[in-house]
Amino acid sequence: MTELFRMEAESQTQLLTTSLLALEREPTAADHLEACMRAAHSLKGAARLVGVNAAIGIAHVMEDCFVAAQRGEIVLGARQIDLLLKGVDLLGRTADSPAGASAAVQRAEADRFVAALAALLAQAGEDAVGELPDAEGIPESAPLESAPGLPAAEPAERERVLRVTADNFNRLLGLASESLVESRRLSPFLGSLLRLKRQHQDVFTALDGLRGMVAQQGDPTQTAFAELRAGLEECRHVLTERMTELDLFERRTSDLARRLYDEALACRMRPFADGLAGLPKLVRGLARSLGKQVRLDLLGAATQVDRDILQKLDSPLNHLLRNAIDHGIELPHIRLSRGKPAEGVIRLQASHSAGTLHILIADDGCGIDLDRLRQAIVTRGVTQQAVAETLSTAELLEFLFLPGFTMKGTVTEISGRGVGLDAVQTTVKQVRGTIRVTTQAGGGTSFELRLPLTLSVMRTLLADIGGEAYAFPLAHIVRTLKLPRGEIELVEGKPHFRFEGRLAGLVGACQVLGGPTPPPDQDAVSVVVVDDAGAAYGLIVDRFLGERDTVVQPLDARLGKIADILAGGVMEDGSPVLIVDVADMLRSVEKLISGGTLNRMSQAAAGPAQRKRKRVLVVDDSLTVRELQRKLLEHAGYFVETAVDGVDGWNVARAGQFDLVITDIDMPRMDGIELVRLIRKDAHLNALRVMIVSYKDSEEDRRMGSEAGADYYLAKGGFHDETLLQAVGDLIGEPVA
Amino acid sequence: MSCWNKIGVYGDSSCPELDRYAHCRNCPVYATAAVAIFRVGLTWLALPSAAVREIVNPRPIHSLAHRRNGVVLGLANIRGELLVCVALRLILNLDEAATGDQPLPAGARMLVMQQDDARIVFPVEHVFGIERFQSRDFGPVPPMLAKSVITYTKAMLSWKGNAVSLLNAQILQSTINRSLASATAT
Numbered sequence: 001m002t003e004l005f006r007m008e009a010e011s012q013t014q015l016l017t018t019s020l021l022a023l024e025r026e027p028t029a030a031d032h033l034e035a036c037m038r039a040a041h042s043l044k045g046a047a048r049l050v051g052v053n054a055a056i057g058i059a060h061v062m063e064d065c066f067v068a069a070q071r072g073e074i075v076l077g078a079r080q081i082d083l084l085l086k087g088v089d090l091l092g093r094t095a096d097s098p099a100g101a102s103a104a105v106q107r108a109e110a111d112r113f114v115a116a117l118a119a120l121l122a123q124a125g126e127d128a129v130g131e132l133p134d135a136e137g138i139p140e141s142a143p144l145e146s147a148p149g150l151p152a153a154e155p156a157e158r159e160r161v162l163r164v165t166a167d168n169f170n171r172l173l174g175l176a177s178e179s180l181v182e183s184r185r186l187s188p189f190l191g192s193l194l195r196l197k198r199q200h201q202d203v204f205t206a207l208d209g210l211r212g213m214v215a216q217q218g219d220p221t222q223t224a225f226a227e228l229r230a231g232l233e234e235c236r237h238v239l240t241e242r243m244t245e246l247d248l249f250e251r252r253t254s255d256l257a258r259r260l261y262d263e264a265l266a267c268r269m270r271p272f273a274d275g276l277a278g279l280p281k282l283v284r285g286l287a288r289s290l291g292k293q294v295r296l297d298l299l300g301a302a303t304q305v306d307r308d309i310l311q312k313l314d315s316p317l318n319h320l321l322r323n324a325i326d327h328g329i330e331l332p333h334i335r336l337s338r339g340k341p342a343e344g345v346i347r348l349q350a351s352h353s354a355g356t357l358h359i360l361i362a363d364d365g366c367g368i369d370l371d372r373l374r375q376a377i378v379t380r381g382v383t384q385q386a387v388a389e390t391l392s393t394a395e396l397l398e399f400l401f402l403p404g405f406t407m408k409g410t411v412t413e414i415s416g417r418g419v420g421l422d423a424v425q426t427t428v429k430q431v432r433g434t435i436r437v438t439t440q441a442g443g444g445t446s447f448e449l450r451l452p453l454t455l456s457v458m459r460t461l462l463a464d465i466g467g468e469a470y471a472f473p474l475a476h477i478v479r480t481l482k483l484p485r486g487e488i489e490l491v492e493g494k495p496h497f498r499f500e501g502r503l504a505g506l507v508g509a510c511q512v513l514g515g516p517t518p519p520p521d522q523d524a525v526s527v528v529v530v531d532d533a534g535a536a537y538g539l540i541v542d543r544f545l546g547e548r549d550t551v552v553q554p555l556d557a558r559l560g561k562i563a564d565i566l567a568g569g570v571m572e573d574g575s576p577v578l579i580v581d582v583a584d585m586l587r588s589v590e591k592l593i594s595g596g597t598l599n600r601m602s603q604a605a606a607g608p609a610q611r612k613r614k615r616v617l618v619v620d621d622s623l624t625v626r627e628l629q630r631k632l633l634e635h636a637g638y639f640v641e642t643a644v645d646g647v648d649g650w651n652v653a654r655a656g657q658f659d660l661v662i663t664d665i666d667m668p669r670m671d672g673i674e675l676v677r678l679i680r681k682d683a684h685l686n687a688l689r690v691m692i693v694s695y696k697d698s699e700e701d702r703r704m705g706s707e708a709g710a711d712y713y714l715a716k717g718g719f720h721d722e723t724l725l726q727a728v729g730d731l732i733g734e735p736v737a
Numbered sequence: 738m739s740c741w742n743k744i745g746v747y748g749d750s751s752c753p754e755l756d757r758y759a760h761c762r763n764c765p766v767y768a769t770a771a772v773a774i775f776r777v778g779l780t781w782l783a784l785p786s787a788a789v790r791e792i793v794n795p796r797p798i799h800s801l802a803h804r805r806n807g808v809v810l811g812l813a814n815i816r817g818e819l820l821v822c823v824a825l826r827l828i829l830n831l832d833e834a835a836t837g838d839q840p841l842p843a844g845a846r847m848l849v850m851q852q853d854d855a856r857i858v859f860p861v862e863h864v865f866g867i868e869r870f871q872s873r874d875f876g877p878v879p880p881m882l883a884k885s886v887i888t889y890t891k892a893m894l895s896w897k898g899n900a901v902s903l904l905n906a907q908i909l910q911s912t913i914n915r916s917l918a919s920a921t922a923t
Contacts (some may be wrong), residue, residue, distance in 0.1 A: 126870040555819065655888055
């Protein structure tokens with residue numbers, strides 16, 4: 001729930017900021033005031049549902065302020081907007097960590113803010129631009145420029161960076177790949193012309209065969225023959241000329257298409273420093289809170305990194321830096337006593353080497369105490385003392401990546417919860433990279449990340465499964481083989497085969513992907529062997545189509561995650577291909593091998609029952625409210641769909657056959673009252689029951705609701721799980737008819 | 738007579754809106770009346786031309802693992818991008834024999850619909866082209882149409898003796914979005 005609140009707060013604070021900035025130029029613009037008021041109102045409601053008191057207070061007093069401005073009681077000048085913007089900032093921070101240790105601090109800040117704004121409101125009617133109460137207790141967020149460590153160099157020669165939406169970019173890449181596919185058609189066309197030329201040559205030879213016969217004929221025939229031959233010669237000449245021209249054109253076009261495509265792909269790359277703007281500030285803040293002096297040295301800031309990888313790196317880098325500051329760098333006096341400068345240095349370096357991206361995070365701190373690590377491993381029962389003694393340094397350090405493993409005795413706010421390095425490793429693996437750690441007692445620790453240069457092109461093995469093309473990322477394939485049918489063994493009734501001396505499970509890929517099963521008519525089957533933590537499985541495919549670089553295209557987001565599928569791609573001939581999510585597929589294979597077919601049958605049985613469930617449509621612009629109501633009603637057994645505002649609700653209500661619509665009143669685009677009116681006017685929907693759930697619970701609001709045609713009015717103030725379910729039950733009865 | 742033939746660029750060009758739109762084809766009055774007429778099975782349908790991004794020749798559709806036998810047919814490559822193809826026949830509940838295994842008729846096309854920023858593709862048996870209608874050509878929706886078709890129909894048109902349902906692209910899009918998200922579409 002808090003996560004939902006955080007997401008909602010993010011979008012509403014953005015809206016507030018934009019509208020406030022607009023208000024600064026146009027202090028009385030009604031639409032902006034309205035937007036601000038609604039955003040503050042929605043946030044207040046959402047905060048109340050999740051019980052974030054600090055946020056309720058801030059949102060409430062802000063809403064009051066906007067209402068006063070709407071009534072013309074106060075005018076929002078630059079200073080008032082300043083204060084309100086601080087409130088927005090505060091709201092954002094409160095939502096980010098509502099339960100963190102900083103909650104108390106935020107609470108105090110919130111109180112100061114509420115007091116300041118309340119004082120502003122109290123001045124209403126008087127000189128609104130008068131002396132403002134002291135708002136200095138509310139800290140400004142530290143400006144980025146003051147953060148040390150970012151190389152101040154090269155701003156002059158750095159290229160201008162443009163913002164392009166991902167959609168626009170994908171479209172551009174799509175067009176580039178389409179033109180590449182199209183340019184490839186020229187070559188076969190040229191080939192067909194070559195055949196034509198040969199036929200032409202044959203005709204020519206046949207004609208020359210006639211020459212002897214023609215020589216015995218009279219003059220007119222000979223002249224006609226000579227003319228014919230000259231004409232044909234001319235044709236041959238032109239054809240050859242044109243073909244040379246086409247050949248050149250083909251080369252230029254395919255070269256151009258290839259360059260265009262490469263350049264478009266290269267747009268995915270961004271300088272390494274782009275994603276790291278916040279890090280120096282983070283390092284400085286953390287270090288100060290621990291009483292340490294730490295400087296971040298950023299090297300290779302201009303190194304080009306795939307923007308998707310850069311985005312994914314954000315949290316692992318963050319984590320490694322926290323670790324380095326908390327565990328690595330010593331307190332200043334200890335450093336001095338060890339003969340090091342008081343200020344510790346963390347080096348963050350990016351470079352390209354051998355076709356991979358290489359990132360190094362190295363601190364000059366105390367290093368990892370290997371004996372303590374050995375001890376921690378034994379204490380936690382991961383391994384026995386005797387085994388721990390024999391482990392090499394590299395093997396020992398591997399234990400740091402175990403889930404839940406921590407060396408720290410106490411959990412601090414910054415690190416030591418033991419949920420760190422394994423998460424870092426998981427993320428790195430997700431982008432198909434590796435991570436390695438080295439340490440030197442007293443000299444520091446460094447983490448080395450090796451990552452692919454781009455996620456947008458993947459080396460894959462193409463295979464035909466059920467008549468359609470699928471691509472397996474090569475990084476996940478152990479090997480491929482042709483398995484004679486005679487070598488398939490049945491273990492517990494399930495097919496297995498011998499692979500490197502062990503028995504490995506064998507599953508038809510079409511079985512996993514749910515497609516048609518091919519007829520078993522071959523003597524040998526084509527098998528892709530994939531590996532999962534030591535256990536190998538064989539996937540039977542119809543046939544191999546070869547190895548190819550596939551440009552990865554994300555699938556339409558509306559489809560959601562498709563089981564066993566990672567992304568899509570386009571083959572050289574322009575036909576679509578799906579890229580297999582091997583990790584996902586391995587889980588499916590395991591399910592199939594351990595008799596997961598049961599699952600499918602129970603699903604089929606559940607089908608018809610689902611159709612008889614009563615259908616409820618929840619319309620609310622607050623994500624938090626929407627999800628809360630959906631969970632409540634689904635838990636009770638109703639089928640629930642949601643819509644984000646009146647217009648959306650109106651579309652959904654008309655398309656799906658619902659028994660009940662539950663709607664909020666205050667919503668953008670179309671409000672709840674209007675929605676109820678439309679439903680009541682529609683000949684097909686007027687039997688639909690409608691309930692209004694709103695914070696507005698004055699007599700007048702209730703009257704407006706019932707005049708529009710609502711069957712029930714529930715005030716959100718008195719909103720409890722039981723009252724909602726009770727009301728729904730009263731209106732449409734039990735969840736299942 | 739329509740306004741573009743009287744006061745528009747095909748008439749005496751006296752329309753005051755011409756200052757703003759320069760040509761009738763840019764004007765909403767002209768655009769709203771333009772619809773793409775097509776046939777799915779035996780049902781004649783139309784979409785406002787503003788909702789149709791392009792009409793392309795049939796091309797291979799790659800089915801989606803675990804999403805077969807539903808509204809979602811799979812993915813097709815449209816200008817280098819993989820777009821989702823859906824069966825309009827299933828959405829509109831047109832209960833006619835499936836034409837799946839029969840050879841595609843010569844007029845078969847794929848229609849790329851665009852609403853807001855989202856695009857969706859559906860194969861149709863025949864596209865008859867873009868036709869222009871006047872507001873008085875739009876008739877009421879007769880109640881004897883199938884309920885599912887009524888839901889999506891904005892108005893009825895008569896074209897070459899056929900009753901054509903003009904679809905409401907907004908509701909259609911909203912339904913498609915929802916059926917894409919559900920893992921086991923109907």
